[in-house]
Amino acid sequence: MSFRIIKPGFLATVQDTGRYGYADRGVSQSGVADEHAYHWANRLLDNHVNDAVVEVTIGNCEWQALDDMEIVITGADLGFTIEGKAIPLWQTLLIKQDQVIRCDSAGQQGSGIRAVIAVKGGFQTEPQFGSRAVNLREQMGQALQAGESIMTLPLTIEARTRRAIPYYYKPDYQEPLILRLIPSYQYELFTQEQKGTVLGQQYVINSASDRTGCRLHGQAVQDVPSKMVSEGIAYGSVEMTTDGQPIILLKDRPTIGGYPKIGTVLSLDLAKLAQRQAGTQIKFELITLEQAQQQRRQFNTFFGIR
Numbered sequence: 001m002s003f004r005i006i007k008p009g010f011l012a013t014v015q016d017t018g019r020y021g022y023a024d025r026g027v028s029q030s031g032v033a034d035e036h037a038y039h040w041a042n043r044l045l046d047n048h049v050n051d052a053v054v055e056v057t058i059g060n061c062e063w064q065a066l067d068d069m070e071i072v073i074t075g076a077d078l079g080f081t082i083e084g085k086a087i088p089l090w091q092t093l094l095i096k097q098d099q100v101i102r103c104d105s106a107g108q109q110g111s112g113i114r115a116v117i118a119v120k121g122g123f124q125t126e127p128q129f130g131s132r133a134v135n136l137r138e139q140m141g142q143a144l145q146a147g148e149s150i151m152t153l154p155l156t157i158e159a160r161t162r163r164a165i166p167y168y169y170k171p172d173y174q175e176p177l178i179l180r181l182i183p184s185y186q187y188e189l190f191t192q193e194q195k196g197t198v199l200g201q202q203y204v205i206n207s208a209s210d211r212t213g214c215r216l217h218g219q220a221v222q223d224v225p226s227k228m229v230s231e232g233i234a235y236g237s238v239e240m241t242t243d244g245q246p247i248i249l250l251k252d253r254p255t256i257g258g259y260p261k262i263g264t265v266l267s268l269d270l271a272k273l274a275q276r277q278a279g280t281q282i283k284f285e286l287i288t289l290e291q292a293q294q295q296r297r298q299f300n301t302f303f304g305i306r
Helices: 035-044 192-199 267-273 289-303
Strands: 002-007 011-015 053-057 062-065 069-075 092-095 100-102 114-119 149-151 177-183 203-205 213-217 237-240 246-249 261-265 281-286
Touching (some): 035 267, 177 267, 177 289, 261 267
Antiparallel strands (some): 002 062, 002 149, 011 053, 069 114, 177 261, 203 281, 213 246, 237 246
């Protein structure tokens, strides 16, 4: 059971929840950028919470099903079609052998930039360090290539009741984006004026952003504390560079860094950030560690994440 990749598009990689417990060896977490879209895709298919999906960035891809299979596409609306007919997102679909899935280079304006394609049972690539997640920066796996096939499990049922996300859980990728910031232990290294600059303005996402980090541009923070001895850095850490501009560290970040960190963005908000393109405005807002833990705990409980 497999898909044949006719055209991989701008960037398509296999992802799951990522690698844990290897940072001391210099291996980063990796994993899917939009956790909300990822976990809903697997939930709708009754998959395991860590089953592998394909993350499609921007689009312009073409896949051929070599067998009948059940799939779900969540996340960005990149104009997916089968035989010229639009594919509904956020619900299960049964596709037939030899049918071709296509998507445009861009979907509707503001519809997101990353889509998640999931199959029943997950994509069956070779795990490395306990995960199938691809990290191109670390040369851990590779992006999908034209002509290759990506394996799936056999479809064990012919059809079943279609399942879809309740409408009130479907995200709006055009709504204003506020990133809730947990103050770090280095928060007090910054003056009240510097904190006010970071929290009191609208930043714009820089086009140099990728899965390693989201670079922001705005009014520069003056006299940022000097570089520090490199230390471990968490997912969502907001480093303040010497030019006074923030970098939000994402799934493919290195395991250590030497810039001072004003805080860490709540992981649930990073899923929303993963869908925003260059030029999007964002704003930071403080949240306590206890509030952040409660929000994350509710999310994990809902999806059965342990």
